[in-house]
Amino acid sequence: MSSLAAAQAPRQAIAIDRVIAVVNDEAITQYELRDRLATVERQLRQRGTPLPARAVMEKQLLDRLIVERVQIQFAKEVGLRIPDTELDAALRRIAESNRLSLANFRSTLEKDGIDWQRFREDIRNEMTIARLREREVEARIVISDGEIDNYLANPVQTNKAALVTLGHIIVRVPEQADPAKLAQLRARAEDAQARIKSGQDFGQVAASFSEAPDALSGGMIEPRPLDRLPTLYAEAAAKLQPGEVSGILRSPAGFHIIKLVERRGGSAVGATIGQTRARHILIKVNELVSSDEAQRKMIGLKERLDNNADFAELARLYSNDLSAAKGGDLGWLYQGDTVPEFEKAMDALRIGEISKPVQSTFGWHLIQVLERKNAEAGGERKRLLARQALRERKSDEAYEDWLRQMRDRAYVEYRLEER
Numbered sequence: 001m002s003s004l005a006a007a008q009a010p011r012q013a014i015a016i017d018r019v020i021a022v023v024n025d026e027a028i029t030q031y032e033l034r035d036r037l038a039t040v041e042r043q044l045r046q047r048g049t050p051l052p053a054r055a056v057m058e059k060q061l062l063d064r065l066i067v068e069r070v071q072i073q074f075a076k077e078v079g080l081r082i083p084d085t086e087l088d089a090a091l092r093r094i095a096e097s098n099r100l101s102l103a104n105f106r107s108t109l110e111k112d113g114i115d116w117q118r119f120r121e122d123i124r125n126e127m128t129i130a131r132l133r134e135r136e137v138e139a140r141i142v143i144s145d146g147e148i149d150n151y152l153a154n155p156v157q158t159n160k161a162a163l164v165t166l167g168h169i170i171v172r173v174p175e176q177a178d179p180a181k182l183a184q185l186r187a188r189a190e191d192a193q194a195r196i197k198s199g200q201d202f203g204q205v206a207a208s209f210s211e212a213p214d215a216l217s218g219g220m221i222e223p224r225p226l227d228r229l230p231t232l233y234a235e236a237a238a239k240l241q242p243g244e245v246s247g248i249l250r251s252p253a254g255f256h257i258i259k260l261v262e263r264r265g266g267s268a269v270g271a272t273i274g275q276t277r278a279r280h281i282l283i284k285v286n287e288l289v290s291s292d293e294a295q296r297k298m299i300g301l302k303e304r305l306d307n308n309a310d311f312a313e314l315a316r317l318y319s320n321d322l323s324a325a326k327g328g329d330l331g332w333l334y335q336g337d338t339v340p341e342f343e344k345a346m347d348a349l350r351i352g353e354i355s356k357p358v359q360s361t362f363g364w365h366l367i368q369v370l371e372r373k374n375a376e377a378g379g380e381r382k383r384l385l386a387r388q389a390l391r392e393r394k395s396d397e398a399y400e401d402w403l404r405q406m407r408d409r410a411y412v413e414y415r416l417e418e419r
Contacts, residue, residue: 017029017030017031018030018415019415020033020062020414020415020416021062021065021066021412021413021414021415021416022411022412022413022415023066023069023070023073023410023411023412024070024073024410024411026069026073028062028065028066028069032065033058033061033062033065033416035115035118036061036064036065037054037057037058037061038113039114040057040061040216041057042112043216043217044207044216047203047217047218049201049203049204049207049218050201050203050204051204051207052204052207052208053208056207056208057207057208057216058416059416060207060208060210060211060215060216061216062414062416063211064213064215064216066407066410066412067213067403067406067407068125068129070406070407070410071128071129071132071403071406072125072128072129073410074132074136074406075128075129075131075132078135080128080131080132080135081128082124082127082128082131086127087120087123087124087127089285089291090123090127091105091120091123092291093291093359094123096291096295096359097359101292133399136402137395137398137399137402138391138395138398138399140398141391141394141395141398143387143390143391143394147390148383148386148387148390151386151389151390152382152383152386163223163224163225163226163263163264164223164224164225164226164229164237164260164261164262164263164264165220165221165222165223165224165260165261165262165263166220166221166224166229166233166237166258166259166260166261167202167203167206167218167219167220167221167258167259167261168206168210168212168219168221168233168256168257168258168259169189169192169205169206169209169210169212169215169219169256169257169258170210170211170212170215170253170254170255170256170400171185171186171188171189171192171209171210171211171254171255171256172185172211172253172254172404172407173185173252173253173254173255173404174404174408175404175405175408176408185254185255186248186255188209188255189209189248189255189256189257190248191209192205192208192209192210192257193245193247193248193257196245196257196259197245202218202219202245202259203217203218203219203220204218206218206219207219211254220261223262223264224392225389226238226263227389227393228388228389228392228393229393229396230251230393230394230396230397231393231397232249232251232256232397233249233256233258234393236249236258237258237260237263240258240259240260241260242260242261242262242263243259243260243261244259244260245257245258245259246258246259251397251400252401253397253400253401253404254404273334273335273374273381273385274334274335274372274373274374275332275333275334275372275373275374276332276333276346276347276369276371276372277329277330277331277332277333277369277370277371277372277373278330278333278346278367278368278369278370279311279312279315279323279326279327279328279329279330279367279368279370280315280319280321280323280328280330280342280365280366280367280368281298281301281311281314281315281318281319281321281328281365281366282319282320282321282362282363282364282365283297283298283318283319283320283363283364284320284362284363285362285363285364289363291359291363291364294363294364295357295359295364297318297364298357298364298365298366299357301314301318301366302354302356302357302366305354305366306354311327311328311354311368312327312328312329313327315327315328316328320363328368329370332373333346334381336385336388339360339361339362341358341359341360341361342358342360342365342367345358345365345367346367346369349367349368349369350369351369351370351371351372352368352369352370353368353369354366354367354368355367355368
């Protein structure tokens with residue numbers, strides 16, 4: 001009888017999943033948040049960044065998921081989608097950067113408890129958002145000749161080419177915020193600043209308070225010339241010493257706090273700038289040649305070069321680039337003339353040294369640096385570098401403003417606190 005009574009007694013309900021937010025007509029679930037939380041906690045531990053309180057991380061991650069969902073929805077509206085072929089190529093590049101085949105990369109992720117199909121869609125979403133930013137924001141940035149003239153005529157601007165690494169925190173302000181809301185958000189920024197001044201780790205405070213996309217990576221901005229930062233950041237960073245933190249800065253997007261992590265010298269627009277003369281061998285990846293096959297060919301060519309084969313001769317025989325007829329010689333290159341992966345590998349080489357196989361969007365390269373020199377930039381080159389600096393500076397500001405507008409226009413209903 002007791003067994004029968006136990007069988008008939010109502011069982012306690014166990015929540016498997018639930019809706020924690022609604023964005024326009026789509027739901028974000030508890031499972032999605034838990035999955036993202038586990039990934040971020042693992043990344044923070046690997047970097048040695050102290051973990052914020054779990055409730056704080058949940059709120060931060062939910063806000064990030066909402067902003068991502070708004071952008072993905074807009075991408076669908078305008079017909080922007082990353083095809084499977086392009087996604088698969090990106091996944092192969094990620095696997096190869098970790099020195100794994102795609103199959104081994106997948107099994108490694110699954111051993112870590114990461115669902116492969118969800119990982120694929122996360123990468124697709126990242127690529128979609130990047131493409132959306134290019135199309136909706138960066139393609140619409142206009143740099144006038146007058147702006148270039150003013151930039152080049154201002155020695156304060158042209159001397160701001162030092163390479164800096166910054167940490168930053170953004171507390172976003174809605175477009176139609178009333179005085180009470182403004183005061184509330186400023187108090188949040190002041191709280192973040194007070195915690196930093198009291199000695200709390202900047203990355204932990206960023207993860208707890210910042211609403212920037214990079215908040216949970218400690219708010220770090222990759223090293224960038226000072227003159228290519230948003231004007232607000234560049235002017236504040238110019239007054240800081242490494243390790244110092246700014247006051248609270250105000251922009252149309254919200255309240256900002258920056259930390260100067262590192263400063264290294266750089267060449268100014270209008271001064272002498274570095275040039276590198278290099279040659280390369282390129283094996284392109286296409287429908288007939290897979291990335292793995294191209295890499296194997298490159299490893300074989302590198303072994304021959306290590307055994308004193310002639311670089312120019314191998315370039316003429318095997319390179320898929322127009323430079324093959326010239327023995328792979330690319331001539332003198334300025335910064336920015338090549339894709340980032342190529343430039344980073346080239347800059348790390350000594351004169352005469354040959355790189356390991358390097359992957360870029362074009363395929364696989366072997367690179368050799370022949371000479372380096374400093375040269376006075378010509379008039380057109382100065383204007384081109386000024387245009388690039390102004391475009392990069394405007395890009396982050398324009399994207400933040402666009403994101404704020406998209407978020408403000410979306411219907412969002414929070415249900416995270418419902419239990």
